[in-house]
Amino acid sequence: MTRSWWGWGDTAHALTDDECRGLGAALPDPPADPLPIPRVEDLDLRAPRIAPPVSLAHLCSTHAADRAAHTHGKAYRDVIRALHGDLEHPPDVVARPATEQDVVDLLTWAGEQHAAVVPYGGGSSVVGGVEYRGDEHPAAISLDLTQMDRVLEVDETSQSARIEAGALGPRLEEQLKPHGLTLRHFPQSFEFSTLGGWLATRAGGHFATVETHIDDLTESIRAVTPSGVIDSWRLPASGAGPSPDRLLLGSEGTLGVITEAWMRVRPRPTERASASVRFTHFHAGLAAVRTIAQSGLRPSNCRLLDPGEAMYSGAGDGTTSVLVLGFESAGVPVDERLAHAVALATDAGGVPDRPREANSEPSAADTWRDAFLRMPYLRDGLARMSALVETFETAIVWNHADALYDAAQRDLRAAIEEICGAPPILNCRLTHVYADGAAPYFTVIAPGRRGDELRMWDEIKVAAGELLAAHGASITHHHAVGRDHRPWYDRQRPEPFAAALRAVKRELDPQGILNPGVLIDQA
């Protein structure tokens, strides 16, 4: 597999120019041709401003291809900038530690140089989390952890595994499989994101209810900070002071470099059942999902797609909202729970789809999942046609969820049309649900003007961020804060907590070299 330096995932899955034109046909007067993909050798990258010492040279690369691939994350604005050849802040060095001692040595060297260090897992950040943009450091080092990708220990009795932070999703699962175990954490970025990245960003995963965030699957964490190694005890639970792990979860590389963790794993599911239910009105679907989330049935999948999202993903015809329900278990039958959940959805006005025969056409659930995994490649294809295509997500208590959805469809849609001069596609689905609220996920597709895509998207992003803040909704449920969410995160986190976080950063990273600009400013 060849990783794309400019866009999502595997170059083999990138859309061809003709496929891009085909997608573009859906846009009002699209450009005739997709943006060409710049050749790395044509990029005018700033020359590296530091050279690694001999002792670390074997871990470091200054090749243009490495530096280009580590310049951005994978947000729309990253892809667009790459396509326009705009790589303003490439790292000077890409370092690939193979051991914790390598991490320690690299941090020591960076400290001596006062170089910024950006911990880098799969590079799938969509919030500017891996791109150092400052100028108060003489150089920037991208610390790529993917060489540290082993499952080091498996405790089958405790259903726990000690895993290096640089393991990409598939690599991690392939090592657990011989033990009959799985982490069951499958974010959309699964193939191209790492355990360390999931922990540092509080990723949301596979389960639609209960244990959705990686936080809940974490038994203990080990991290290297410039002030020493943090290594918490393996404990199923503890009441001994604030949780050390919870300080690292969501720290986004600003406090330390997560090198490994004991994670809670589980047997691979043997029982599965799924169904889909359709709703004429999205709000009826919301009410149904709320009832199910509050029922204690704990479905593993409980995704509500609004009509546009359902159509867009092939799970519906655009006239109805679709609720995709799934239950899974290792050993305990799930059919009764599914039946109960479907009954609750029906009581709320839903119409269940007829259960499929074996070998019949794929279900709404299957169709949606395929589209889900294909989506980032389509996003890149649309971006090459200068469309604006991006997502934003949030979490909000049930009591305000209907109002947020309505405001998005009314005010945000209007704002986007104003910016783009044409009505956008603005779809929504619930990715995760809780007893007290839900995580709505919005997809925006709108025609852009070539060369002006970035400014246009940034205007939309501001409108979206303001919408969320006005409704008391989180700036992010699982995409993290990075640099792009700072204006709204700075409003969301309590000021004394920000002061506390800065105090922690001063203590653990006194030189302020770890991912500067993310979450908080050194002060």
Add this chain to the structure above:
Amino acid sequence: MTRSWWGWGDTAHALTDDECRGLGAALPDPPADPLPIPRVEDLDLRAPRIAPPVSLAHLCSTHAADRAAHTHGKAYRDVIRALHGDLEHPPDVVARPATEQDVVDLLTWAGEQHAAVVPYGGGSSVVGGVEYRGDEHPAAISLDLTQMDRVLEVDETSQSARIEAGALGPRLEEQLKPHGLTLRHFPQSFEFSTLGGWLATRAGGHFATVETHIDDLTESIRAVTPSGVIDSWRLPASGAGPSPDRLLLGSEGTLGVITEAWMRVRPRPTERASASVRFTHFHAGLAAVRTIAQSGLRPSNCRLLDPGEAMYSGAGDGTTSVLVLGFESAGVPVDERLAHAVALATDAGGVPDRPREANSEPSAADTWRDAFLRMPYLRDGLARMSALVETFETAIVWNHADALYDAAQRDLRAAIEEICGAPPILNCRLTHVYADGAAPYFTVIAPGRRGDELRMWDEIKVAAGELLAAHGASITHHHAVGRDHRPWYDRQRPEPFAAALRAVKRELDPQGILNPGVLIDQA
């Protein structure tokens, strides 16, 4: 109801002298009479060293009864010291704020005086959490929150309630009841502990699996710190940086005074089912509980009592271990889940008790629960007979649980016999279970020598703490750290995390007036 100033709970439930003698009969040569209960007016309390300003006088008391009742928590060592009239460190003032502004004003005053402030909820700490023992402050103020006990808002749609921190368990539930809602957090101290106390100590509650710690029931927290008010947004979940709430959860009054919180509540259960299963060998019971905890069945009660604990609580005859299983739900049938759990326990070698007829004798579960709630009063009665009677609890991964239990029954039992000159009662139960481990809870009863009880228990406590540390078990699952657990907590928490916590304390409590000596030292 009259609260006992020296012992547990309601004076009406305290044992009579004759009842104490009756209990004492079970001890090898017990004293003829129980320790008398000192009269408050006979206590030689240090005179108050500080007087509240006129503006705060209406919130403050310097009465001996108030000061005596706020001098200690409710640990065995607290009760023994009170019975011997040893109240070395009484607070100079007991302050009872009625509003958040009162809390702000009291902290301001305390800051001006550089007086230590000990946040005080129900006063049920068993780890020296509410007793300021230092001398670096000219005075100590016990900040009793119990006047702030209202449910301020209920969001029935989101199944959340905004509750003042000083609400004792029954007060909180009685205000939720008209809404058909409940927090379902029932620690043993339920009647005499507060929401704020539960949050500050990361209390473990009603549910034996999954959502056991108060942490999981918390939507947002509001706290007053000397550096300002922390108020997190109401969110069902968030991926925006480390959780502000998780910094306050377990902070034990060292970072701020929790004034209110939005808590996740739920409908009162309508479906209930319970059963008990007996095991010849405790380790077979452990294996059964592990299988159930890893099954995803999520029982609300899953308590394994070893033979001694079962006999002691009337749930068994001392020859077998007893597993008490319970399921509950609002609306979803639970019988199938119970049957499945009982089947798993049977596969592991357990023998289910015959289901009871209606109106038959109480079940092992009922019997155990009654003893559970009566226990603290019996503890006080035994203490008055100069017995050593105390508990310690922990959490440990399954892989090390059997070894910990065996070591306790072998080495700790021997150590206690050495200290007391007679074999102790040393019982164990699992209070909470997780997929990756369990929370064993030990009860120690041994004959003490009058006047020497404290030193003897402290020796046992050291042996117990060392046992836990040697097995990588937490110094506490839900009793918190306070002052008494510091030696082992200081080993458990990673050193850089302790440095981070000190940095946070310097930031939020620059004068170091909040509960000094708990968790960390100012530095």
